[in-house]
Amino acid sequence: MPLNELDEAIVHVLAEDARRSYADIGAEVGLSAPAVKRRVDRLREEGAITGFTVRVDPAALGWETEGYIEMYCRSKTAPEDIRRALARYPEVASASTVTGEADAVVQIFASDMRHFEQVLERIAGEAFVERTKSVLVLSPLLRRYTAGAPR
Incomplete structure (x- = not known):
């Protein structure tokens, strides 16, 4: 399932900091918070995003x-x-x-x-x-x- 440009941009932002709000992510990629949430939900359902985690030293x-x-x-x-x-x-x-x-x-x-x-x-x-x-x-x-x- 290849990602389009917007999906890839969202994934990059989440990979840097998965705690960012949908509104924050939307401001960075040019979408509304609800549109980001829909895309993230779809990416999770399709298996492109497999989970969220914390990085610990x-x-x-x-x-x-x-x-x-x-x-x-x-x-x-x-x-x-x-x-x-x-x-x-x-x-x-x-x-x-x-x-x-x-x-x-x-x-x-x-x-x-x-x-x-x-x-x-x-x-x-x-x-x-x-x-x-x-x-x-x-x-x-x-x-x-x-x-x-x-x-």
């Missing part, structure tokens, strides 16, 4: 260490098996299958280095994992939370 929750784990899996490991296993770890922020040598890349948040090491060991111990390779984040340089292509 992981450090505020005690997750001070961030890292990425490359997973190299045994042959014939289905992506769904990887997803199902990783879903059990609250420390996993995101996981994706990727091109290249690794089968998946996993973003981890942990309370400290020891905790990261424990999570890494548990993931490496999954039956389908052949080996892992990890890197730790020193300083996040750029994080974008907007939706779609930049305007």
Whole structure:
């Protein structure tokens, strides 16, 4: 379901701050508040907007260490098996299958280095994992939370 220009503009505004009022959004995109609400309701019904959430700094929750784990899996490991296993770890922020040598890349948040090491060991111990390779984040340089292509 491709979005038209107005729908895309509304989605961009909501991605920046989902708490903005329909009137605020309408003033920015050139629509009335009721027209924005109708469009947002339609986008939700069609599945283009899947929900609204809050972004929290992981450090505020005690997750001070961030890292990425490359997973190299045994042959014939289905992506769904990887997803199902990783879903059990609250420390996993995101996981994706990727091109290249690794089968998946996993973003981890942990309370400290020891905790990261424990999570890494548990993931490496999954039956389908052949080996892992990890890197730790020193300083996040750029994080974008907007939706779609930049305007």
